[in-house]
Amino acid sequence: MNRTVSVTPFPDQKPGTSGLRKKVPVFQTPGYTEAFIQSIFDSLDGFEGESLVIGGDGRFYNREVIQTAIRMAAANGFGRVLVGQGGILSTPAASHLIRKKEAFGGLILSASHNPGGPTEDFGIKYNIANGGPAPEKITEAIHARSQVIDQYKIADFGEVDLDQIGVSEAGGMTIEVVDPVADYAELMETLFDFDAIRALLKDGFNIAFDAMHAVTGPYASEILVQRLGADRASVFNATPLEDFGGHHPDPNLVHAKALYDLMMGPGAPDFGAASDGDGDRNLIIGKGIFVTPSDSLALLAANAHLAPGYKDGLKGIARSMPTSGAADRVAAKLGVEMHETPTGWKFFGNLLDAGRCTICGEESAGTGSDHVREKDGLWAVLLWLNILAVRRQSVAEIVQEHWAEYGRTYYSRHDYEAIETDTAHALMQALEEKLDRLPGLETGSLTIEKADSFTYHDPIDQSVSHNQGLRIFFEGGSRLVFRLSGTGTSGATLRIYMERYEPDPAHLGEETQDALRPLIDAAEALADIRKRTGREAPSVIT
Numbered sequence: 001m002n003r004t005v006s007v008t009p010f011p012d013q014k015p016g017t018s019g020l021r022k023k024v025p026v027f028q029t030p031g032y033t034e035a036f037i038q039s040i041f042d043s044l045d046g047f048e049g050e051s052l053v054i055g056g057d058g059r060f061y062n063r064e065v066i067q068t069a070i071r072m073a074a075a076n077g078f079g080r081v082l083v084g085q086g087g088i089l090s091t092p093a094a095s096h097l098i099r100k101k102e103a104f105g106g107l108i109l110s111a112s113h114n115p116g117g118p119t120e121d122f123g124i125k126y127n128i129a130n131g132g133p134a135p136e137k138i139t140e141a142i143h144a145r146s147q148v149i150d151q152y153k154i155a156d157f158g159e160v161d162l163d164q165i166g167v168s169e170a171g172g173m174t175i176e177v178v179d180p181v182a183d184y185a186e187l188m189e190t191l192f193d194f195d196a197i198r199a200l201l202k203d204g205f206n207i208a209f210d211a212m213h214a215v216t217g218p219y220a221s222e223i224l225v226q227r228l229g230a231d232r233a234s235v236f237n238a239t240p241l242e243d244f245g246g247h248h249p250d251p252n253l254v255h256a257k258a259l260y261d262l263m264m265g266p267g268a269p270d271f272g273a274a275s276d277g278d279g280d281r282n283l284i285i286g287k288g289i290f291v292t293p294s295d296s297l298a299l300l301a302a303n304a305h306l307a308p309g310y311k312d313g314l315k316g317i318a319r320s321m322p323t324s325g326a327a328d329r330v331a332a333k334l335g336v337e338m339h340e341t342p343t344g345w346k347f348f349g350n351l352l353d354a355g356r357c358t359i360c361g362e363e364s365a366g367t368g369s370d371h372v373r374e375k376d377g378l379w380a381v382l383l384w385l386n387i388l389a390v391r392r393q394s395v396a397e398i399v400q401e402h403w404a405e406y407g408r409t410y411y412s413r414h415d416y417e418a419i420e421t422d423t424a425h426a427l428m429q430a431l432e433e434k435l436d437r438l439p440g441l442e443t444g445s446l447t448i449e450k451a452d453s454f455t456y457h458d459p460i461d462q463s464v465s466h467n468q469g470l471r472i473f474f475e476g477g478s479r480l481v482f483r484l485s486g487t488g489t490s491g492a493t494l495r496i497y498m499e500r501y502e503p504d505p506a507h508l509g510e511e512t513q514d515a516l517r518p519l520i521d522a523a524e525a526l527a528d529i530r531k532r533t534g535r536e537a538p539s540v541i542t
Contacts (some may be wrong), residue, residue, distance in 0.1 A: 001155070001156045002074075002075040002153055002154070002155050002156070002171070003075070003153070003154055003155075003156060004151050004152070004153055005031070005034070005151060005152055005153075005154060006150060006151050007031040007034065007035045007038075007149060007150065007151055007152055008031070008150075009035065009146060009147050009148060009149050009150070010029075010031075010032055010035055010036075010146065011147070012026075013035065013036050013039065013142075013143065013146035013147075014143045014146075015125075015134075015139040015142055015143060017343060017344035017346075018112060018123065018125055018133065018344070018345075019108070019123050019124055019125025019126065019133070020036055020123060020124050020125075021111045021114065021121055021122070021123035022121070022122065022123075023119060023120065023121060023122070024060055024061050024117070024118055024119060024120060024121070024122045025118075025119065027061060027065070027122045027124075028061070031152075033065055033068055033124070034068060034072065034152040034154065035146060035149050035152060036124060036142075036146060037068070037069055037072050037107070037124065037152070038072065038076075038149060038151075038152035038153065039142050039143075039145040039146040039149050040107070040124075040126045040142050041072070041073075041076045042145045042149070043138060043141040043142045043144075043145050044104075044105070044138075046104075047076075047077065047078055047104045047105070048077045048078075048079070049077070049078070049079035050078060050079055050080075050103070050104035051078070051079065051080040051081070051082060051101055051102070051103040051104055052073050052078045052080070052081050052082070052103060052104060052105060052106060052107065053081075053082045053083075053089070053094055053097050053098045053101070053103045053105070053106030053107070053127075054066055054069050054070065054073070054081055054082070054083045054084075054089075054106065054107045054109075055083055055084035055087060055088060055089025055093075055094050055097075055106075055108065055109070055180065056084075056087055056088070056089065056108065056109030056110050056215075056278075057088070057090070057091075057109070057110040057112075057116075057214060057215040057240070057277045057278040057279070058086070058087065058088050058214070058215055058240035058241070058242065059109075059110065059111065059116030059117075059120075059121075059122065059242055059243075059244070059277065060116050060117050060118055060120065060122070060242040060243060061122050062087050062109050062122075062242070063087045063162060065109050065122075065124070066083060066087045066109065066162065067159050067160060068154070069107050069109075070083065070160055070170075070175060071154045071155045071156075071157065071171065072152065072153060072154050072155070073173065074155040074157075074170065074171030074172060074173040075153035075154050075155040075171065076153050078104070078173055079173060079174065080173060080174040080175075080176065081173060081174070081175050081176070082097060082101055082103065082176050082178055083160070083162060083175065083176070083177055083178070084097075084177075084178060084180035085162065085163060085164075085165055085177055085178065085179055085180055086162055086163055086180070087109075087162050088180045088215060088218065088240060089108070089180045089215075090180070090184070090215045090216060090219060090278055090279030090280070090377075090378075091108055091110060091112075091278040091279055091280040091374050091375075092184065092279060092280055092368070092372050092374045092375070092376035092377070092378070092379065093180060093181070093183070093184040093219070093279070094106050094108050094127065094131075094374075095127060095131035095132065095372040095373050095374040096131065096183060096184055096187055096371070096372045097178070097183060097184075098127060098129065098130075098131040099130065099131040099372065099373070100183055102129075103129065104129055105126060105127055105128050105129055105134075106126070106127045106131075107124060107125070107126060107127075108124075108125045108126075108127055108278070109122070109123065109124055109125075110123050110125065110215075110277060110278035111123035111277065112276060112277050112278050112280065112281070113248075113249055113250035113251070113276040113277050113278075113281060114248075114249075114250075114277065115243075115244065115247075115248050115249070116242060116243050116244050116249070116277065117242065117243035117244075117246075118243075120243070126138070126139075126142070127373075127374075130349055130353055130373050131372055131373035131374065132345065132346055132348075132349035132352075132373030132374065133344070133345055133346040133349070133373075133374070134346065135346050135349070135350075135463075136346070136463070136465065137463075155170070155171035155173075156171075157170040157171050158170075160175055160177070161177070162177060163177075164177060165177050165178065165179060180218065180219075181218050181219050181222045184219060185219070185222055185223050185227065187371060187372075188223060188378070188379065188382055189227070190308075190309060191307060191308065191309030191310075191371060191379070191382070191383075192307050192308065192309065192382045192383065192385075192386045193307065193308055193386055193389065193390070194227060194228060196386065196389040196390060197228050197382070197385045197386060197389045198228055198229050199389065200385070200388060200389040200392075201228060201229050201230055202229060205270050205271070205388070206231075206234065206269040206270050206271075207224070207230055207234050207269055207270065207271045207272070207273070207385070208234055208236070208259060208262060208263070208269045208271070208272045208273075209224060209230075209234060209235045209236070209272075209273050209274065209275075209381065210236060210237055210251075210256055210258070210259045210272075210273075210274040210275075210283075211235060211236070211237050211238045211240075211274070211275060212237050212244060212245075212247060212249040212251065212255075212256070212274060212275065212276065212277070213237045213238075213239060213240060213241040213244045213245035213247065213249070214237075214240060214244055214249040214275065214276060214277045214278070214279070215240055215275075215277065215278055215279045216275040216279040216377060216378055217235070217237065217238035217239055217240050218238070218240070219279065219378055220235045220238065220275075220378065221235050221238050223378065223382070228385075234269070244277065249276050249277035250276055250277075250281075251274035251275055251276050251281050251282060251283035251365055251377070252283065252365065252540065252542045253283075253290065253541075253542060254540050254541075254542070256274045256283050259272050259274055259283070259285065260272075260285060260290065263285040263286070263287060263288070263290075264288060268287045268288065269287065270286070270287055270388075270394065270395070271285075271286060271287075271384070271385070271388065271395060272284075272285040272286070273285070273380075273381045273384070275377035275378060275381075276365070276377065279376075279377050279378065280345075280366055280368075280374050280375040280376060280377055281364070281365040281366050281375065281377050282296075282365055282366070282367065282377035282378075282380040282381060283365060284296050284380070284381070284384055284395075285395075286394060286395020286396050286399070287394060287395065287396065288396060289395055289396045289399060291395065291399060292324075292363075292411055292542075293323070293361065293362070293363050293364065293365045293366070293367070294319075294323050294324035294326050294327070294361075294363050294409065294411050295324075295326055295399065295402075295409070295411075296361070296367060296380065296384075297317075297319060297323065297326070297327045297359070297360075297361035297367050298326035298327040298329070298330050298402070298406070298409075299387075299398065299399065299402050300359060300361075300367060300380065300383050300384070300387075301314060301317050301327055301330045301331070301334075301359045302330045302333075302334075302402060302406075303387045303391075303398075304358070304359060304369075304383065306386060306387050306390040306391070307383055307386040307387070309369075309371070310358065310359075310369070313334070313336075314334060314336050314357075314358040314359055315336065315337070315355055315356060315357055315358045315370075316331070316336045316337035316338065316339060316351070316356050316357035316358060317330065317331045317334075317336060317337070317338050317339070317357055317358070317359055317360065318338075318339035318340075318341055318348050318351050318356075318357040318359075318360035318361075319338075319339070319340060319341070319360065319361055319362070320340075320341055320342065320343045320344075320347075320361075320362040320363065320364075321340050321341065321342060321343065321454050321456075321468060321469055321471070321481065322343060322362075322363050322413075322469060322481045322483060322495070322497040323361060323362055323363040324363065324409040324411040324499045325409060325479075325499065325501065326406070326409040326411075327361070329406045329407065330406065333406070337356055337357065339351055339356065339357055339360075339459075340456075341456055342454070342456045342465050342468035342469075343362060343364075343468070343469070343483065345362070345366065345368075345373075345374055345375055347456065347458070347465070348360045348368075348373075349373050350458055350459075350460035350461055351459075351460065352370045352373060353373075353460075354460045356459070356460070357370070358370050360375075361375070362375065363411070363413060363497065364413075365377075367379075367380045368380075400508075403505075403508050404505055404508070407501060407502060407503035407504075407508075408501075408502045408508045409499060409500070409501050409502075410498075410499070410500045410501075410502060410510070410512050410515040410516055411497070411498065411499050411500075411512070411516075412497075412498050412512055412513065412516055412541060412542065413495055413496070413497050413498075413541070413542050414495070414496045414498070414520070414523075414538035414540075414541055415485075415493055415494070415495050415496075415538055415539050415540040415541075415542070416493065416494040416495075416496075416529065416533060416535050416538055416539055417491075417493045417539040417540065418491040418492075418493070418539075419491050419492050419493070419494055419533050419535075420491055420492075421491055421492045423492075423532060423533060424484055424491070424492035424493075424494050424533075425484070425492070426532065427494065427527055427528070427529070427532045427533065428470065428482060428484060428494075430527075430528075430532075431470055431482060431526065431527050432453055432470055435451040435452060435453065435470065435472075436451075438451040438472060438526075439451065443521070443522040443525050443526065444518050444521050444522055444525070445518050446474045446475070446476075446478065446518050446519070446522055447474060447475045448472060448473070448474055448475075449473045449474055449475045450473045451470070451471065451472045451473065452470075452471055453466070453467055453468075453469070453470055453471075454467075454468040454469045454470075454471055455467075455468065456468055468483075469481050469482065469483040470482040470483070472522075472526065474519075474522075477500070477501040478498075478499060478500045478501070478518075478519055479497075479498075479499045479500075480496065480497065480498060480499075480519055480522060480523055480526070481495075481496070481497040481499075482494070482495070482496055482497075482523075482527065483495045483497075494529075494533070496523050496527075496529075496538075498516045498519040498520060498523065499519075500515060500516055500519060502515070513541070
């Protein structure tokens with residue numbers, strides 16, 4: 001039996017770059033979750049009898065929302081729901097499942113790298129049939145619908161046993177609980193030379209993978225340990241927990257400090273990596289060397305041909321605008337297209353679907369390829385291991401050879417988190433208002449060449465995305481980018497990206513923050529960060 005329940009619109013249900021993210025108590029507000037899911041369904045056409053994938057990263061409130069989503073899918077006319085066992089599906093695994101099973105779309109329940117727990121973060125994101133995040137035209141429709149919604153549909157049947165793999169029926173809909181890892185692991189075997197990686201590990205190459213008590217624990221245990229033969233102890237924090245063990249599941253040098261300290265200490269493993277809450281981000285660290293996400297994208301693109309899935313070369317490379325230009329130089333040498341998009345993986349989807357790029361990435365620790373339509377943390381780890389297995393060099397040697405060939409892009413991101421929202425917007429507005437007057441201005445040792453607000457013209461669907469970040473270019477190739485992040489749930493996060501290209505082999509060994517000091521000073525001078533925010537230093541430096 002289906003029920004129609006009255007609901008009053010909630011004014012704050014505008015999806016960001018990765019769906020709707022709020023604190024758990026907000027989603028627990030009576031009718032809140034149901035109103036947003038119904039707004040999604042009301043914004044879609046043609047799903048009668050079709051399949052819907054549902055899964056999440058295991059954070060607090062994941063199971064409860066999955067039960068609600070299943071009953072609402074039935075009441076709204078879906079013919080089948082595919083849900084990960086235990087409610088678990090990494091974001092890239094969900095993308096693959098949507099594609100493999102030819103589903104109409106999917107609901108991914110995650111707040112990615114944000115903390116989890118009863119008072120922490122939760123999120124709901126809709127992915128379309130290509131496996132990628134909904135494009136802006138759909139998220140805008142969802143938001144518009146959420147502002148006027150007055151009812152939702154839900155079926156009356158008991159809780160689905162999410163822990164038992166199998167097929168059942170309820171509310172006139174088929175419910176299939178699937179192994180969340182198997183399909184994804186099989187896909188990885190088609191892309192990478194598992195025999196070569198097994199041989200590398202058998203020869204004494206040691207790895208360390210921190211799953212951060214998040215979703216990739218089961219995936220890493222199956223692939224790295226069971227299929228590739230890594231020592232079981234090399235995968236740690238492998239059990240997904242609703243609160244991620246009280247930690248922040250963001251694979252950066254602040255929140256993965258234990259891994260960083262291990263890799264920088266005596267007797268370090270040869271290769272270290274971590275992934276985030278929902279499995280789409282990655283951190284790569286070699287013995288004694290951290291590889292920035294921007295450099296990792298460039299290195300993976302330059303060496304991808306060493307993996308069987310990419311042996312025929314790349315169709316193109318894409319990066320988000322704030323990501324460094326390191327990959328641009330690889331694309332130029334390979335003679336392939338290079339695309340610069342706004343932040344948000346959905347912008348890569350059109351390029352991938354059109355065959356205009358093969359590998360793409362963002363400076364926020366996300367890289368991926370055309371195998372799915374999401375960034376993919378374990379994919380990046382496995383491609384690195386494939387490269388290491390073929391080249392039989394250390395991470396440091398591979399990085400240094402890359403810098404010697406292409407030059408080094410010194411790069412860093414400074415985050416000022418949880419700034420009062422009005423303050424953050426005022427800072428950005430003041431900076432934007434003076435962009436036209438900046439060219440020719442000297443700040444310290446730097447001279448501004450040009451400045452703009454980034455606008456993206458999609459070459460596939462001709463859509464235009466405005467106000468994607470403020471860019472300031474300096475003579476000699478350095479760059480500053482200012483953006484407000486759309487992935488937090490409290491206040492606003494001001495992100496400042498600093499980039500300096502150094503082609504001289506004699507100057508490739510500087511400490512990053514020292515190399516970027518003129519840009520750090522310029523950012524303060526141009527935006528009055530301390531005066532406007534009261535912050536003396538960034539919350540996080542990556």
